[in-house]
Amino acid sequence: MVEMRRGPAPPVAEGEEVNEENVFDRYDEPQGFFPGQVIADLTVSAVLLAVVIALSYLVPAPLTEPMDISTTTYVPRPEWFFFFLDQWLIYFPGAALIAFGDVIVPALFVIVLLAIPWLDKEPEYSPARRPFVVVVAFLVVLVVVLNLFLAMSRIANFPGGTPSG
Amino acid sequence: MPVGDVQIPVIGNDMVIPLLVVPHILIAAFVIGINLIGAFSELTGVITKKAHYDRFARASARFTLLLFAVGSALAFTFLLSLITLYPIFFSQLMNIFFWVFLAEAFMFVGEVIMVYAWYHSWDRMAYRKNLHVVFGLVGGLFGLTQMIFIDVVASYMLTPSTAQATNVGWTFFNPTYITLNLHRFVGNFSYAGFLIAGWAAWRYLRVTREEEREYYDWMGHWGIVWGFGFLLLQPFMGYGYMTEIKAASPGAFEYLMLGPKSWLFNLLTIEILVMAAGSVLYCLHKLNFAVKPMPRLRKATMGALGLTTLFGLLNTIPADGYLVPQIGLVFGERVDPNISLAARPPISLGAMYPWKYIGLIGIALVGVFALSLYLKAAATGFHWGRASRWSQYLLITTAVTVVFTMMTMGYARETARRAGNGKDDGWLIYSCLTLQEQKFVGKGCPEQPRETP
Numbered sequence: 001m002v003e004m005r006r007g008p009a010p011p012v013a014e015g016e017e018v019n020e021e022n023v024f025d026r027y028d029e030p031q032g033f034f035p036g037q038v039i040a041d042l043t044v045s046a047v048l049l050a051v052v053i054a055l056s057y058l059v060p061a062p063l064t065e066p067m068d069i070s071t072t073t074y075v076p077r078p079e080w081f082f083f084f085l086d087q088w089l090i091y092f093p094g095a096a097l098i099a100f101g102d103v104i105v106p107a108l109f110v111i112v113l114l115a116i117p118w119l120d121k122e123p124e125y126s127p128a129r130r131p132f133v134v135v136v137a138f139l140v141v142l143v144v145v146l147n148l149f150l151a152m153s154r155i156a157n158f159p160g161g162t163p164s165g
Numbered sequence: 166m167p168v169g170d171v172q173i174p175v176i177g178n179d180m181v182i183p184l185l186v187v188p189h190i191l192i193a194a195f196v197i198g199i200n201l202i203g204a205f206s207e208l209t210g211v212i213t214k215k216a217h218y219d220r221f222a223r224a225s226a227r228f229t230l231l232l233f234a235v236g237s238a239l240a241f242t243f244l245l246s247l248i249t250l251y252p253i254f255f256s257q258l259m260n261i262f263f264w265v266f267l268a269e270a271f272m273f274v275g276e277v278i279m280v281y282a283w284y285h286s287w288d289r290m291a292y293r294k295n296l297h298v299v300f301g302l303v304g305g306l307f308g309l310t311q312m313i314f315i316d317v318v319a320s321y322m323l324t325p326s327t328a329q330a331t332n333v334g335w336t337f338f339n340p341t342y343i344t345l346n347l348h349r350f351v352g353n354f355s356y357a358g359f360l361i362a363g364w365a366a367w368r369y370l371r372v373t374r375e376e377e378r379e380y381y382d383w384m385g386h387w388g389i390v391w392g393f394g395f396l397l398l399q400p401f402m403g404y405g406y407m408t409e410i411k412a413a414s415p416g417a418f419e420y421l422m423l424g425p426k427s428w429l430f431n432l433l434t435i436e437i438l439v440m441a442a443g444s445v446l447y448c449l450h451k452l453n454f455a456v457k458p459m460p461r462l463r464k465a466t467m468g469a470l471g472l473t474t475l476f477g478l479l480n481t482i483p484a485d486g487y488l489v490p491q492i493g494l495v496f497g498e499r500v501d502p503n504i505s506l507a508a509r510p511p512i513s514l515g516a517m518y519p520w521k522y523i524g525l526i527g528i529a530l531v532g533v534f535a536l537s538l539y540l541k542a543a544a545t546g547f548h549w550g551r552a553s554r555w556s557q558y559l560l561i562t563t564a565v566t567v568v569f570t571m572m573t574m575g576y577a578r579e580t581a582r583r584a585g586n587g588k589d590d591g592w593l594i595y596s597c598l599t600l601q602e603q604k605f606v607g608k609g610c611p612e613q614p615r616e617t618p
Contacts, residue, residue, distance in 0.1 A: 090408070149343050150405070154412075157326060157340040162412050 083151035185243040192236035197308040198357025204301030226284040253603040269314040279304030324413035340413035344406040358392025363564020366557035379550035393444035397532040400525040420584030436570040438477030448539040456546040469535035476527035482515035
């Protein structure tokens, strides 16, 4: 087992240069998985579990009416946190493009997310010194939030589904 | 005589509002754009330690102050005219949007305070730039928030929400509210950018001192980066906006895109062609003066110019324009589900789908490519002050075109409400309140049915 890190890494000293060669000597000092990391994970998990239990007791999910298999007017909607993805169906309409909008583009995005360690090798931690990835990340969040709002607006104004054509 | 019965001679009541609103919008959009571009310029100056960013930001602050009062005076006169000439309409708006108007008024106050503080503390806070730049940014955000509030009203007039008037949030959240905001947000930057470039070109042609020529040459470049960069987003924003109009007010959409006003879109495509091709041509010219010669970049930009012109020209073909159908030279065949499969008329070269889609997306993508090359060259530096005269005329042309584009787009949005209510009438609120008689109809209004008081 390697030695645990004691407290946060010291700030960069005057005249000291942080580069790809020495950054791992400072910031990514290895720490022991047990007990430090395990205790931290267990603590956060326990708090989250307590919050969920409290919410399920205080604000229980309502039971709605039983499923009606004879309806032909039901418009399926995703959960709110998938609204932004639902909005992509508007940009890629028709049976031929649905897969492109809701499978291929998100899959490519996830692949890019997984590839970030190889795409961004900037050794600095400070967002101010990594403008490119910070701007890209901000734009991604912006696109998700705007699409969420657009979907909310569409669902609110066209509860029976968007007119076709 | 009741105030509502006032009739303006010669030009008529209908013309009073646009005569006041058009200059107001042209000034207000520029104020929002230049305030934010100026603040970002100051921030860039703080980071890069280059003096011309700060000089430009200070001039932007001065311009914002000078124009703000004129724009506000026009807005106030416009409001007064609206109350006088369209009292029922204004009363309806106030009933639904009281909080919007109130909040917007406070945004004016906030913007005035912040922009004055920004301009007048320039020297005093010369050593506290990080704080000083916040004044400009917050002032710009107040201006932007004004637009976001008034867009509630502007979008509602064309695509009113079907929610009850008492349901405040959902009434604001009408179908085109978000898309209109996005469209105008991007448009403000593009419009201000092109005007900055045009003004810089005008000054460049008149100044004689070397350092002044360098500064205005740089300013033209700075303006075109903002103007052209944000123009490239507009096809997507415009598509989103038109999609919502089509879904919410199909009559207005057909009137605008397929009916008597479809020539507006043809005019717009010509304006986009002038601005896009003009910008790429300017970039191509500036690459001659890159500190580090970049012949490959220049050749690639030349290709981009050809493609931009090609896509731009494709867009300008009228909807019923075919290539040479007489000799069978046509592209594709339209399969119309309403007619038999045996009848497969050729798709006209001016058809919206797919040709104009291809043209607009093509301009945007090629533009991003050309701008990326240009910014790559700009990162290594240009020799400023050497640009030719014709390149400056190009900037002035794009500036004049962007003003006409703003007017075309403004006219398109407002005239769309002429649809679906008889030849000589229209809607103040679409499908809800008539234009000439100011009478409510029983469909599409938030509280229905309703009688005119």
